[in-house]
Amino acid sequence: MPFNIVVLLKRVPDTESKITLREGAVVTEGLNFVLDPYGEYGLEKALQLVEQHGGKVTAVLFGSADAKETIRKALAVGADEAVHISDPALEGGDAAATAKVLAAALKKIPFDMIWAGKQAVDEDNAQVALRVAELLDLPHVNSVIEFNLEADGKAARCVREVDGERDVMTTTLPAIFTAQQGLGELRYPSLKGIMGAKKKPITDWDAAALGVAAATVGAAGAKIQQTKLEPPPARPPGKIIPGDAQTAAQELARLLHEEAKVI
Amino acid sequence: MSNNILIIAEGRAEGLKKVSYELVNMAQTLAAALGGAVEGAVVGSNVGAWAETLAKTGVTKVYVADDKGLEHFAPESYTTALAAVINAAQPAIVLFGATGWGKEVSARVAARLDWGLATDCTAAQIENGALVLTRPVYAGKAIAHVQAKSFPVMVSMRPNLVPPAEADKSAAPLQTVAVTLAAPRAQVVEAMVKEKSKVDLGEANVVISGGRGVKGPEGFAPLNELADTLNAAIGASRAAVDAGWIDYSHQIGQTGKTVAPKLYIAAGISGAIQHLAGMSSSKVIVAINKDPDAPIFKIADYGIVADLFDVIPALNAALKAQAN
């Protein structure tokens, strides 16, 4: 049976990026933005499920106006349509506010299943998707590395990985799943896919379209407020221990004990 | 709402996790500044022993939600139980450990109660009556300073930041919290038992990681031997994980685990920015690499330019000799 699958994707700086700060904020000029890697694993699973069972994949991205280019990648690899939520009034929120925006959007999109990332690799919040699950009163399975539909198509059986331990979790559908590395890498877009993506629909929604109360979203709705960003503390220069492997290893053992005092 | 801090303890078959004791210590500092008490909570099935241990760590009360329905992990049931405990305690701040479990349940409970939540924090203090926190973002490439706009608020704190509280004080009273659980839609049906490393990566004082330079699954053998000597956990680069030499659960880095042990030994790892993201806040970093130009040497406190298969066994022998 066909599935309507929504994938929640955030726009984040490429993991290769050097993060430069100016006046307590990230310098975004020159940064290469991509879809968040964990969300991409979820997108791949969604594409596979729709290939096997039919249906539709809708990519949903909430972000700044220029995030539109980033969401096109989801269309280029095979998502059928995209929703781009963007509005200055929605900016400056925390995870709680973001989840409210996404939950409001999801009330307007029919779905059987939602995929998201375990965490977005910018702020590493690891909470937006789980908050959305609670706000929509949906069950969730977090950190999925293996996903199987039950025969009746109304439930799923997953292997999930948490703190190095694995367990099998079952859930009824609809449900939210967050993807963990190991679920499978996202395919590359084909040239045809990239060309075709230009013709696929991207729906734009703003705060008014979602009907969210202004006090609950954006900077006004944020309960946790960022005051500044700082570079991580610099590390003092280290030393290369000279000599052959044997000599150097002995010296290292001494240094770790007597100088660094860590063992 | 009180001025109290509630810590949510976490356990496993062997007993409470170390992070639970660390949370008590962190909460003491916050409670002193806020003029409140530190209380603890235990949720699960058959968790009386955890509650009794927690009661001796210096907390003033332990809330216990003990229900058969919590025997197997089910996000909805745990959310309900935690919400009940939090409603009973009425704290200003709830502290969770930023473990996989803590991060998962805290997010859902925070949404249910409509509270703010700052995850994976590395410092927490009260300034001018407000809770201010630091949390690494962009996988540690920047440190965010965040503030809770109001109370109550939830926080998850990274393990290993402060010493654990001792469970040697007189026992605080236990308060049972009744929970009514509906049948969960999502639940754990089977724990997959696999060969587990003896030492938990998140809690380890020493982590020894291997990369592409270990050349194969058997290349981890000398690292394992050294790990036995140092009571260390084994980590890996993504290259070693992707090659299938070691399980993903050992991966350190931006898309793996973040660790901050006292000692991190990187063997045969070049030091890609995504790897550094997961370990650069370790106290002391040792790099062993054949290539003197490997970027890992830029952040290492001690470096050895040589073949890891010569250095690791020699280091193991030297440490054993030193210990005697």
Ligand SMILES: Cc1cc2nc3c(=O)[nH]c(=O)nc-3n(C[C@H](O)[C@H](O)[C@H](O)COP(=O)(O)OP(=O)(O)OC[C@H]3O[C@@H](n4cnc5c(N)ncnc54)[C@H](O)[C@@H]3O)c2cc1C
């Ligand atoms: C989205 C994304 C996320 C990523 N996330 C992560 C992550 O979480 N963690 C991570 O680690 N990587 C991650 N990576 C991959 C990262 O970019 C690097 O490719 C990876 O870290 C390289 O692993 P490595 O250092 O083991 O291998 P290489 O870079 O191949 O380095 C191997 C090193 O071993 C040395 N060597 C070889 N033989 C010996 C020997 N006998 N003795 C001593 N030294 C030897 C070599 O000189 C070399 O420096 C990510 C990449 C992307 C794109």
Ligand SMILES: Nc1ncnc2c1ncn2[C@@H]1O[C@H](COP(=O)(O)O)[C@@H](O)[C@H]1O
């Ligand atoms: N702005 C956003 N737009 C779409 N999806 C998001 C957004 N923020 C978070 N998500 C989803 O929630 C997951 C967890 O994000 P986070 O809680 O920010 O670490 C991400 O991997 C996405 O799937």
